[in-house]
Amino acid sequence: MEYEAVIGLEVHAQLQTRSKMFCRCSTQYAGAEPNTHICPVCAGFPGVLPVLNEYAVELAMRVGLALNCEIVSTNRFDRKHYPYPDLPKGYQISQYDLPLAVGGYLTIGHMGEERRIGIIRVHMEEDTGKLLHRRGDDGEVYSLLDLNRAGVPLLEIVSAPDLHSGAEARAYAQKLRQILRYIDASTGNMEEGALRVDANVSVRPRGSEELGPKVEIKNMNSFRSVERALDHEIARQLEVVRSGGRISQETRGWDEAAQVTLPQRRKEYADDYRYFPEPDLPPLVISDERRRQTQGNVAELPDARRDRLAEQYAISAYDAEVLTGSRDTADYFEAVVARLGDGVPPKLAANWITGDLFRLAKGEDGDLSGSKLSPDLMAELVGMVHGGEVNQGSARLLLEDAFRSGRSPRALARERGLLQVSDESQLSGAVRRAIEENPAAVEDYRGGKKQAIGFLIGQVMRQTRGTAKADVVRTLLERELAASD
């Protein structure tokens, strides 16, 4: 029998607000001492009340709209209860049966085709604190509690079970992050925990409508581990099913070192979160006006921008895809193009950006934060290449220099003598010397081996350290060889 895997992802994304979800504490706790970004509200002291961060709602709505969801005009917060020290109130303020946004999709490109992946819901909730487990000198194990993260706004984005492989799941997660970043909703940094991906995986006979018992996979800390963990889990389940076994519904964790999923410790009691509507917050009513305003704040999304760039600037679909990998690089490209002189093709700029610049930047998704090459300087360099002022090799050197120094490529070229020489009077000496010093090649050329001129051109280039313009040199050589014939 043929089987297929069915995967749904639950992604938690920290929203990029300055303050926490329900109090004014700063969210910039990275690297801070424990418990320095807390107040009575996020530490769950007696008598405190939550006050909703409206900017978190704005960002959450942007995400909902960017994922083509319907914004639920009257949505609501609920309390989700479970006892654990990282949850200061004993409950998490979340959204249960009336989430902020429902019923959307995002499009992934996979194996050359585009697929729509359904989004079931997008809801807001607060992050938890962190427990740090330690062992004292006496060997006793103890735990420390850091509440800096408690109350940071989180979005939970639940996909439909529309994914069928690790690669697809990875593509979905990456696309989701790209969108979150485009609309300034989240940094999406997985290593910092700003983006967390959990998955539900099951297998079923191909063509079946029913879902098999699902296994929840946690602890996938990078896109690569998402892909590997899910492929591993699918293979594991297929093996169980094909050998006549049954999949048990459970939670498994990805062991990065061993590259396997392992069952996580079973809870001693069934989950009963005892959800009920949060009485400390009135229902969240989103007016049409507010929804329209937020829609206006949703920047052009990656797919739309990719298509527009390809069309507007006559660049390849591939280049457009790469350039729109992040909003920063797309912005950079368009800024460079806006500064190009008349007649300089944007395609040339695209080549230099996606090629040499990205190679230098090395950051994933073309993170250009380490570059000092402003759009002005990049446009200058591309203009120089197009106008023949420098050759490819020199341009590459100049780009590297300007990338680090932030100086003008033209000034650098002048200093380093890399400007191409096309002035005949400056080149005639070198041409004559090449003819005089290479009688054999001259002999060959005159004897009909016209390709021998290539050698002579090379000699001239060497003498001028590559700055001579090759077509001018060829013309001069041809004229000189004909004249002294």
Place this chain on the structure above:
Amino acid sequence: MDMRPDSRSLPDLSVRELRTLLDRREIGAVELARAYLDRIGEVDGRVRAYLTVTAELALEQAEEADRRLASGEAGALEGIPMALKDLISTRGIETTCGSRILRGYVPPYDATAYARLREAGAVLLGKLNMDEFAMGSSTENSAFAATANPWDLSTVPGGSSGGSAAAVAAGEAAFTLGSDTGGSVRQPAALCGVVGLKPTYGRVSRYGLIAFASSLDQIGPLTRTVEDCALVMNAISGLDPHDSTSSPVEVPDLTTALRDDLQGVRVGVPEEYFGEGLEPGVERAVREAIERLRALGAELVEVSLPSTKYALATYYIIAPAEASSNLARYDGVRYGYRSPDGEDLVENYLATREQGFGPEVKRRIMLGTYALSAGYYEAYYVKAQKVRTIVKSEFDRAFERCDLIATPTSPTVAFELGSRLDDPLAMYLSDTYTIPASMAGIPAISVPCGFSDGLPVGLQLIGRAFDEATILGAAHAYERSTDWARRRPELVSAG
């Protein structure tokens, strides 16, 4: 005008009278604070209204008040000594909620209501006893002591704001704040012969009020006169950016609503509030009071609130459900009591809560946890919310025919200490008449309306949402037509 026309000592005067004396510099705020501290010293050994007396702080605050009185910057309550139920957070002052689990807990911030009283110049005498986490109707559920009713020290002061009511009755504070979830201000006010108001839900900020049932809790004043109640309400009411459920509805100056007659006022009388369980002495006093309202010009209208009989049962789903959630935070990790017992986290949680909470609190946590559990949630919590909506709409319909509703506050007068401790149901019935207004979120006041067997009886006036003005106006007119507000328990007149 002489503000001390009688032999009453300073602690027995009203806030209004004291303010006049302070304004005229006939007395100083420090002198006044001392008089109250003396009174506390004199009687609190018997009444046990206070859990904490902040004598030093009171004198400091009184000195500040004297300076402002002298410089003409006095606030509306400048120099008035008051005290707070021990679930209103006070920065730097232990706030126990009447519970062992919060013994030693010192809040790092002030409740909005306290901050507003301080802005108005009031002076804090201390923190008052209460049923643990405001769960109870006798103040006997306090983890620390049982407060006595100043009118008869062998009886309870009511609850859960028993300390707040007893302190006002015994002249141990010029006014106090309590909190009312199902009657916890009104019922003790009635049993102690003082005025107690539960404001409209959302009228007074809950920020810093340690939560029992979030959708019901309201802070309210306990005072010796209706006018004092209006003065205190003026100071503590209004929108608070820290409380998303506080209301932006404008707060009028409630002292302007006080009136001397009830011409043109329609008073609804619901027969459902005069049924089984109502003590004859209480019924007599309340019916006489309603007749007095008519004599003052009110038109009496029969109204019907048929779902009243379901309100109590419904309340005992919703309030414990919310309480089970609100009390989840008391795990001993960050503040308050932590048990030394238990081998791991779960065991330590269990030991801390087992040892930290009293029996009534545990009973309600269990009730509430059950009501919110998967499989029961729809049948209990959701259904209770539906009944709540019906209770509310019945009040709405009644208020189409009347401007306020008059009922008894409590079915009985103060009962003997210990007499209902083994019978939670009998205890719960104390709140039969106060719970419906709580469920509807509408304002209700208890005003003294006489005595039965020598113990005070309260008349409850229920109003429309955000219309505290009408019930205060009527309560004031009634109060002026009687001398109940001047009566003081023997304990004090002898003292």
